[in-house]
Amino acid sequence: MKLRTLLMGAVATSAVATVAVADGHAGERGRDGQLNIIYWQAPSTLNPFLSGGTKENEAASLVLESLARFNENGEMVPWLAESIPTVENGGVAEDLTSITWTLKEGVVWSDGSAFTADDLIFTHEYCTHPESGCASVSYFDGITSVEAEGERGVKITFDAPKPFPYTAFVGAEAPILQKAQFQECLGARAPECTDANFGPIGTGPFVVSEFRPNDVITYVANENYREEGKPAFASITFKGGGDAVAAARSVLETGEFDYAWNLQLAPDVLDRMEAAGKGTVVAAYGTSVERLHLNQTNPDPALGPDMRSVFMNGENAHPFLTDPKVGQALSMAIDRQLIVDVGYGAGGQPTCNVLPAPELYASTANDGCLVQDIEGANALLDEAGWVDSNGNGIRDKDGVELSVLYQTSTNAVRQDTQALIKDWWRQIGVETELRNVDASVFFGGDPGSPDTFQKFYADIEMYTNNFAGVDPEAYMANWLCSDIPTPATQWQGSNIQRFCTPEYDELVEKMSVTANLEERGELAKQMNDMIMQSYSIIPLVHRGNPSAHANSLGGVKMSDWDSELWNIADWYRIKN
């Protein structure tokens, strides 16, 4: 008891000391009242393991935390751990097969119970359960055991040397769940634990007070939060739904909300709204790439649910998109610079790689795609035997017409891009049908809906993806054969275009045992080039991620390497 009071006192003094040096916005917890956040894609769950979606991860990041997070520069910051383990400080074993984290002292769950190594062990078990369909399973790849060591130590052992061991329990995708709350929810029962999935207990600065799926979340400040005087806000309304324009307007023009996320709007539109002077647009360049995925499996609606867009070891191949020549022609016909000019402005740049950053990993082998070449694309298709034999303006071969269904989420910039691309493809004799799906449905991950991006009931789809953190190993492991979404995995999995070659799997394997950074860079480039040259992904734009915050909101440090709300405990209201 005595020791505990002493410790609390010490924590309190140190907190007061640090707060005092900060710029005059210190004070007691909850002093700044209400914060309004708008995410125009509404979260459908607060369990990030059951949804691969950014919106769910970010909404959950107010509550669930991980051992370390990435700041705005992509550097790791110890969060629930005392420090970042490295080989130098002995936290990572010399042979790279294990890492030992030390948990921060005095961390409790929001219900007051102690945060222990058991919770980490349980989270690992939860996500790696074969029937759970965990969306973040690639973060736990290669882990053989997670065990407690001493009072606050957690040792993670890998089956092979792991040169970048900061995947499990790091970042917004793989946070820590409370064992007491989730222990009945293992495996196939995971989606059934509605109460837990909608209101996870966490260690973060806020606690869920009400969760309405696909609508509104209300949070209140966590009374048991480990840092005195934080968070500055007493409650948060996290509104979901609407569209990007309305969200931008509500922050930049009317000031109803304080923070709006993911404002993919045409540059002229955003500039004019910002001129109203109520808010600021902030953008972070991370690894986001707007890309086209070319379905490698057959999405023919006549096939029925067991075969449509289901990967069957190459037996159910797409009638023409598996031919790299077709993909290459589609890519050559695109003028990426024009797409940037029309839809992204300063928030994007043309790219030919699905892995555009950090620089160490960015390949230069595909830069030829930056120049549009419609004649070349036509010649390529002619040469490959795709000619318009029946005079309807569409190329065909063996009775198969080059006609594609091209879907994406509903968003003005994406629809403009679709219209441009459709026009270019028309010029090379490819017929395109456009389709747009409401973003909440498209990215919702609901296995019952036919319109999700994972199900991919279309030939081509366009969206942006990225990876949190700075190491591309987990990201490149997205395209393993074993990560293809199928009915058996509840359509979870990140290999959306269903790309599968043994050579690629070998490279992923190799990268997981390579420690040397230079070599890792080479491997990442090789993998990137392999996917690019299969033309199963056509990258378009390397995107900065624009969000907007009210001018009265202080402390926002946008990070594209983690959840944008990673440091929400430090946000405050600027008083005039």
Next chain:
Amino acid sequence: MTDQTAQAPEVELYGALKDKEPPKEPRSQWRDVWDQFRKHKGALIGGGFLLFITLAILIGPLIWTVDAKQLDIRNKDMRPIYTALWDSTARVSWVKPLGSDNLGRDILATLLAGGRASMAVGWTAMLLALSIGTAIGVCAGYFRRLDGPLMRFTDLFLSLPILPLLLVAVTLFRQPLRANFGPETGMFILIVGVIGITSWMQTARIVRGEILALKEREFILAARSIGTTPAKIIRRHLLPNVISPIMVSATLGLATAIITESALSFLGVGFPSDFPTWGKLLSDAVPRMEDFPERVMLPGILISLTVLSVNYLGDGLRDALDPRIRGR
């Protein structure tokens, strides 16, 4: 002589039974209707405008032959030609008389193409709703045994929320329709079908009410007493008498269908994104409303004027078709 004097009063006698002036030429019922209709200025203007719009969208694309889907990036963001009147720095050109959008599509051409889609949806959905509504209303009103079940069925449909129903229908039926009829026709059938089967209820209720009152009248009793079959009573005596409420709900139905289609396009669940309809043009233009107000105004005005003129037309028709009001 006596013959002559005796004849004169006889002539007078017949003359009293004859009209002094030459008889007016006979008038048909439709002529009366037209005369009454002409007195309603709003209806006349509305009818004229509707005719103009219909002709414009049918014949317009033959005269203004620019493809509505053609992108022309170099000529993007042009203002309408009339902007030059007050703003000499505006980018205008006779090549794009109403300007172009942010991808350089010609606005005049998209308006014409969009009008075709919107009007086609409006008319077809209206006719569908009308035939369902009239059939159900007449059956419910005339056959007492059917009244209860049919009206409860109507209540059931009235209580269905249309937009969620539409979203579900789009999810369920998009694929099969698209496979059978192609993306645009398939979507057309789906939208028309769903709007049609969710907007017949008002018509059914109005028609039923009228029929209930009419079938107690003497002329129906007379018809029945000479052994006319129900089918013939309905066709010869009842339907002509309920034509005026049916006309009115038809005009309202056309307006509702155009607006519902606009709402669907606005939500992005209607036609493919590059298929112009008035509603879609309007919703696409909203983010740039301040810089290019005409992109919102033009389709918005067209929707409003069409709906308004249809309503006026309906109002005038109702007055003209009702013999009790006619002549006043």
